[in-house]
Each structure stands twice: as C-alpha cells, then as structure tokens.
Amino acid sequence: MRKPKVAILGFGLVGRVAALMLQDQYQLSIFEAAQTPNNNGAGALAAAMLAPMAESVICEADLAQMGVEAMTLWPKLLATLSMPVMYQQVGTLIVAHQQDMGDLRSFEQRLKPLAGHQAQHVSSHDIAKLEPELAGRFHQGIYLPSEGQLDNLAFYKASFEQLKNTECQFYFGKSVMLERNLQGVAQVNGEAFDWVIDCRGIGAKHQLDGLRGVRGEVARIYAPEVTLNRPVRLMHPRYPIYIAPKPNNEFVIGATEIESQDDGPITVRSTLELLSAAYTVHSGFAEARVMAISAGLRPAFSDNRPHIETDGNVISINGLYRHGYLLAPAVVQQALSKELL
C-alpha cells in the first residue's frame, strides 16, 4: 500500500520537526526556498534555549506550559536521529549588574508559576558553585533549574542527514506555488498531495494575514577561555540578553528585538550592545573570535502566539516568534495529531 503523500513547505525548524514526526508513515516531499539545507530560517540563528519559565515573563501561561510539554518531546525527537545532538537540562542562570537590580526584581515579579519549575534565589556563593568562572562577578541572581537548551546547528545537520536516508524528496532553491485542483485538493507546483504542511515562517507572509517579521540579531563566537555550564541571561533594560554555551567553546549571544522586516546586516549599535554585555559577564570574551554575526526575522502574529490553521488538506503552522525551540514539538504535534499522527 502506498504511503500518503505529504508536502512540507519550508525546511526550517518547524518543517524539520514536522518531517521527523511524519517520516515513517508518509511519503514526504520537502520544498525549501534556500539553496542549501542547513542555514535557513530563524531556527538556524537561534540560541535554541528551552526556557519556559524565563519566557513566561513575556508570554502567556498556557504557552509556557506548552514549553514544558515540548521539553518532554525533544529527547524523543532527538532519539530518532542517527547523529548526536547536544541536549542539556541543567537550568538557566539569570544575573544582573548592580544598576539593573530593578530589572531583575521586575523579571522575578513577572515569572509565572509553572508545574515542575521553581525559581531559586542565588547568592554570589551559589553562583560560584553553578558557574565557577562567574565567581565574584555577581552578588545575586535567579536560578531556574529545570530549563534546558540544545545545539541548533547540530539539530539542523542531523535532521537533514536523517531525512536524506529516508524516501523523502528534497527540492531546494524552489519557490512554491500552492494551488487547489478542480477537486479542491492542494497542489504544490502542479503536483497533488494528500496533505500540505505549510511551515514557511516569514516566507508565507503574503499568504497569511497579519504575519510580520520581528528582527533579531545574534552573534556566534568561539571563546576557548570561557567555560559556562548553562545559558546565562543578563538583565538589560530593553531586551533580555543571553549567552548560551554550545559545544566546542562556542557561544550564542543574543538577541535584539526590533519591529522591522529588515533582515539586512546587524548594526554597530546592536553589535556593541550584545558583545559588551557578554564582556561584562566574563572578561574572557575579550579574546573570543567572532564566528558569525547575523540578523534574521522571527515570524510573528500580532498576539505573538503560534497559529495553526487548517484549510482543507493544508495545515499551516506559523508565528512561533521568539519561541521556536521552546514550542515547536508541542505546536507541531498539536497541529498534526488530529489528522496525521
């Protein structure tokens, strides 16, 4: 019996998660506008933190709860891959310089209660135990022990390798024409599919009303002199700055948040803000090498919540905003569970 045919539009984070969930039961065709498999979408730039409690400060409680659920799904998803992908769950440390203590208090006040997650006050002594290299730099902070992160670049690579080994068809560098034939069945570039999963992120802007881009800028640096065990967030008056340690002494420092569709190169001001913030956390960053410094657009709707829309046999999953890794497995599972899983 032939497997039902599914087209996945967009091979960014959401497209990959959908493809991995569907790989066994469906004949997949993946369409991606970019020429190459491993650098597309906001998911390639992100720090890939799984921080439902820290993010609860800016999102609704139900989304944070969904993030908790997604944390249980990630290990299962990564287990389907043949290459290892760093996944850790050793918490997030939040620190503030003396002048920004007001921001830390306000952050704490806005943390939402979340089952299984507890915020802990930490003293300079506790901070030294958690992150020995930050000893003496901060007097107090907040520790969110249940949070985690993964290595997004490794995930991008491993998911492509995995899907290459299946019957999955890839179409890179292709713009897609999504239409319906006379029977109302969705067609992609003239070919009919049983299901179409539209995961194009900002690429679907012209089809999805109210979808906008929110510019984010991040730096990826190589700092052999710095060891951090977990993501560290630094209070900043305008947006949360984080330093997420990745394998091989690489660190992702992000991220600005600007209401703009401009995905052009990062500005000097943003570069200064991000890198000087990192330097104030650890002076070892002074000698770090800047591997990449990039800007991308997070797809978002006006409520900054993910939207799942089903129209006939087209399911669109979009608007994950700054919560791609936090939410993707839970949102994709929710979108596919009714008809496909």
Next chain:
Amino acid sequence: MREDKPFTIYGQTFESRLLIGSALYPSPQVMTDAIHASQSQIVTVSLRRQNSVSAGQDFWQLIKDTGLTVLPNTAGCHSVKEAVTLANMCREVFATDWIKLELIGDEYNLQPDPIALLDATEILLQDGFKVLPYCTDDLVLCQRLAALGCEVLMPWGAPIGTGKGLLNPYNLAMIRQRLPDMTLIVDAGLGVPSHACQALEMGYDAVLLNSAIAGAGCPVKMARAFNHAVQAGRAAYIAQAMPEKDVAAPSTPTMGMPFWHQN
C-alpha cells in the same frame, strides 16, 4: 474653583490628558488593547533606521489602525545632527510636523542633554517643526525652550523607565508657576497611577508614559487605571484643593456634644 482650559498641543485640542507610548508591550495585540483601554488620543512612536519606511510597515500599520494622533520621537539620539536627521525622517514617514525631541546626554539613565536640546530645538523650530522637547525639570532650561518658541514642554518626573514618580515636585511646581500659559506634560519616570494623578493635581496639562503600562502585569488594566487617575487629577486641579494646615480642624462641630465625648 479654577477655570477648565482645554488641553492643546500647538493649537490642536485633545480630550484625553494621557499620552501613551508604543514600546515594550508583550505583543502588538496587547499594545493595541492597552492603547484603546487608556482612551489616549496621542501615541508616541520611535523610529529607527532599521524600521523606517517599508521595513517597519507592518508595525506602523498597527499604530495607524489605532486611529490615534502619532507623535514620533527621536529616542536614542545622542547628537544634534542625529536628532535633526531622525526628525526629518519621522516627518516623511508619519506625515506630521510634530516631534518629541529626545536627546540623550547620559547613556545610563537616559538623562536628556539640555545644551544639545536647545540647539536642536532651535534648528527644528526654524525648520517648521512643532517641537515637544523632553527635558529635565530645570526652570531655566524650560524658560530658554519657551523663549525659542516651544508651545509645549515635557519635563521628566524621573529618569525613563524607573517608575519612581515625581522625584522633585518642587521643581515641577516652580515650572508650572513660572510658565502659567505653557502646555506642560510630565514625561517619563511614572510608575503608578497616583504619580500621574499627582502631576495633574499640580496643574500639569497631561502626562506621557510607556513603561508603567507596558511593563505592568496586565497592561490593559493598568492603562484603564491611568486613564482614571489622569481624570481624577485634572478634576481635583479644577476643583482646587483645600489649603493644607498644620493643626487639626474638626470636621464635625463640637458644640452641643456632651463634654465626656469631647476628648
């Protein structure tokens, strides 16, 4: 009782005495809801090069859809040249000659630079702008800005985003007293509705705020609370408060009361 004069900005009259900002909300949807709940008629927006014209169109459309009068600002500018350039960009993007002139002198507490502010104000006024300068609560600076031709001044209550309220009510009262016909708006530093109420009770014409609403646990409810506070403060100013006294004055006459009740 005082005479109730309408609130005017460069000849244009407004009902609401609350000006609201458009930054730092959890989402554009919450921003729009909070703006409506505040019943403000003027919204401030901050243009950056990265979101000018087409790049920021989606966000600007949301702002335009609120139907409010847009007051662009020059947030983030550190020099006269930057501020003048950005003011010109704002005039083009928002088709308005209003500009909230913000010139930062100190990066950390975002304190306005009074000297550069005077220079930029003069240039922009000559260039046909209607300038609303964001300034410190220094009387002489306010007098100089008035002498240049500003019809509106916006002294701070406290540094931006601190939520500390009116740190120097004496200075603010002095500015009100010495510039009785000027439209005065307390801009920045307010944290709770009572701060806004206090400013209006003192005779300030309006308040402008952003973080106090955007950073509240529920921005929509807080926007509503500020709307009430501003109305209460203005009504109290018009009603004229009783004079303060140092000793108690009984509000119930004691004559005719049994002597054992009188102590």
